[in-house]
Amino acid sequence: MDKEQGRAILKRLKLKITPKRLEVMSCLGNEPLYLSADEVWQRIKLRVASIGLPTVYRILDELVAAGVITRIFQADRKQYYFLCTNQGHHHHFVCESCRRVEDLEQCVLGEGALETVQRSGGHVTSHILQINGVCGACSGPHQEASCRTA
Amino acid sequence: MDKEQGRAILKRLKLKITPKRLEVMSCLGNEPLYLSADEVWQRIKLRVASIGLPTVYRILDELVAAGVITRIFQADRKQYYFLCTNQGHHHHFVCESCRRVEDLEQCVLGEGALETVQRSGGHVTSHILQINGVCGACSGPHQEASCRTA
DNA sequence: GATCAAATGAAAATAATTTTTATTTGTACC
DNA sequence: GGTACAAATAAAAATTATTTTCATTTGATC
Numbered sequence: 001m002d003k004e005q006g007r008a009i010l011k012r013l014k015l016k017i018t019p020k021r022l023e024v025m026s027c028l029g030n031e032p033l034y035l036s037a038d039e040v041w042q043r044i045k046l047r048v049a050s051i052g053l054p055t056v057y058r059i060l061d062e063l064v065a066a067g068v069i070t071r072i073f074q075a076d077r078k079q080y081y082f083l084c085t086n087q088g089h090h091h092h093f094v095c096e097s098c099r100r101v102e103d104l105e106q107c108v109l110g111e112g113a114l115e116t117v118q119r120s121g122g123h124v125t126s127h128i129l130q131i132n133g134v135c136g137a138c139s140g141p142h143q144e145a146s147c148r149t150a
Numbered sequence: 151m152d153k154e155q156g157r158a159i160l161k162r163l164k165l166k167i168t169p170k171r172l173e174v175m176s177c178l179g180n181e182p183l184y185l186s187a188d189e190v191w192q193r194i195k196l197r198v199a200s201i202g203l204p205t206v207y208r209i210l211d212e213l214v215a216a217g218v219i220t221r222i223f224q225a226d227r228k229q230y231y232f233l234c235t236n237q238g239h240h241h242h243f244v245c246e247s248c249r250r251v252e253d254l255e256q257c258v259l260g261e262g263a264l265e266t267v268q269r270s271g272g273h274v275t276s277h278i279l280q281i282n283g284v285c286g287a288c289s290g291p292h293q294e295a296s297c298r299t300a
Numbered sequence: 301g302a303t304c305a306a307a308t309g310a311a312a313a314t315a316a317t318t319t320t321t322a323t324t325t326g327t328a329c330c
Numbered sequence: 331g332g333t334a335c336a337a338a339t340a341a342a343a344a345t346t347a348t349t350t351t352c353a354t355t356t357g358a359t360c
Contacts, residue, residue: 016306016357038347052309057348059307073223073278077317078347093267096275104266114281116254117243121286125246128223128280131264136271166326166337188316202340207317227348228316 001029001085013066023048024059025068028083033099034072036080072101073130095135104131151179151235163216173198174209175218178233183249184222186230222251223280245285254281 006025010017023044028035035043041056060081063069072080072094082092082101093102117124156175160167173194178185185193191206210231213219222230222244232242232251243252267274 018307018357020308036347050309053347054310054349055308077229079227093272093274095272102267102270117252117281117283117285120252122243122245122284122289124243124281124283126282128278128282130278131267131274132276132278133267133274134272135267139272168326168338170339186316200340202342203316204318204341205339208338 001026001083005029005085009068013062013068015062015066019048020044020051020055021059021062023051024056025063025083028069028081029085031083032101034080034082034094034101036078040081073128091129091131093131093133093135095138096132097134097138100135100137102135151176151233155179155235159218163212163218165212165216169198170194170201170205171209171212173201174206175213175233178219178231179235181233182251184230184232184244184251186228190231223278241279241281243281243283243285245288246282247284247288250285250287252285 003022003026006022006029007017009025010021015021024040027040027043037056037060038053040060041051041053044051044056060069063083064071064081069081069083070092072082072092074080084092084101084103086103091104093104094100095102114124153172153176156172156179157167159175160171165171174190177190177193187206187210188203190210191201191203194201194206210219213233214221214231219231219233220242222232222242224230234242234251234253236253241254243254245251264274
């Protein structure tokens with residue numbers, strides 16, 4: 001993700017094109033791992049003169065609301081974020097070892113679930129689907145170099 | 151869920167059978183809605199002489215780790231909990247309006263996702279799947295009585 | 301370039317959650 | 331039923347993530 005792509009996204013969302021927003025998008029967009037708000041902040045601080053953590057939170061919230069970035073769910077009760085350029089509806093595989101996020105080609109949500117809900121008169125508005133595991137690189141014989149202990 | 155069922159669960163988990171643990175299980179087990187740790191605490195305080203919020207958190211953590219209760223994911227960055235007696239692998243439909251949680255009969259996770267991961271040498275350890283929407287009661291013509299504004 | 305709403309910084313506040321340590325309580329064993 | 335000991339809990343304080351507030355700055359539009 002380069003600045004031009006970031007600009008285009010902000011323009012589409014009718015958000016002002018500011019250096020901070022471009023940096024947050026660039027940071028997440030060039031990172032194959034999911035990051036916390038604090039981690040995004042730490043990385044951006046090195047490149048942008050001055051940016052506050054609340055601004056990072058605000059930008060992340062906007063981008064999540066707009067569907068540009070995705071929340072990653074972890075048991076540690078912190079929020080994590082990931083940006084992927086794949087714009088179609090899809091879900092993610094998340095490596096427990098190295099934090100890498102990979103796209104799953106298709107939405108694996110079957111018909112059964114939706115039918116059950118609809119039969120009882122309700123309707124579905126969204127769903128959360130995240131596959132956790134250990135990626136190929138971390139499972140392999142030489143995993144020492146690429147892994148971190150969570 | 152009655153006390154006997156709670157006792158059996160704790161015995162199976164090799165946890166001591168204490169009044170607080172039984173109350174937490176009874177509270178969540180007789181509640182068709184998901185609750186926050188604080189909400190569980192508020193309800194239990196009325197029935198148990200003295201219980202601290204940290205104890206509620208500890209018990210909830212134990213029960214989540216043991217797979218007895220499930221976390222419900224919400225955008226408000228708080229943790230919610232739900233206990234269902236259905237012990238098989240399954241997932242939930244969560245009503246955005248009334249907080250009701252309903253079991254989905256089958257796991258709707260298809261083969262596609264797992265194959266993708268396995269092809270690249272990784273393996274899957276767990277998955278998160280939650281369907282959000284509005285339940286039949288809250289969608290119906292007389293929804294006023296049963297709904298709450300989130 | 302001027303205008304104005306939107307965006308941001310900085311500091312403080314909030315709220316959820318966790319840690320610590322002393323005390324209490326179940327359980328296993330007698 | 332009584333005892334010993336590990337496990338569980340209370341209470342208070344600490345920690346940490348996140349949000350709010352308000353004054354200031356900045357980007358978009360004209």
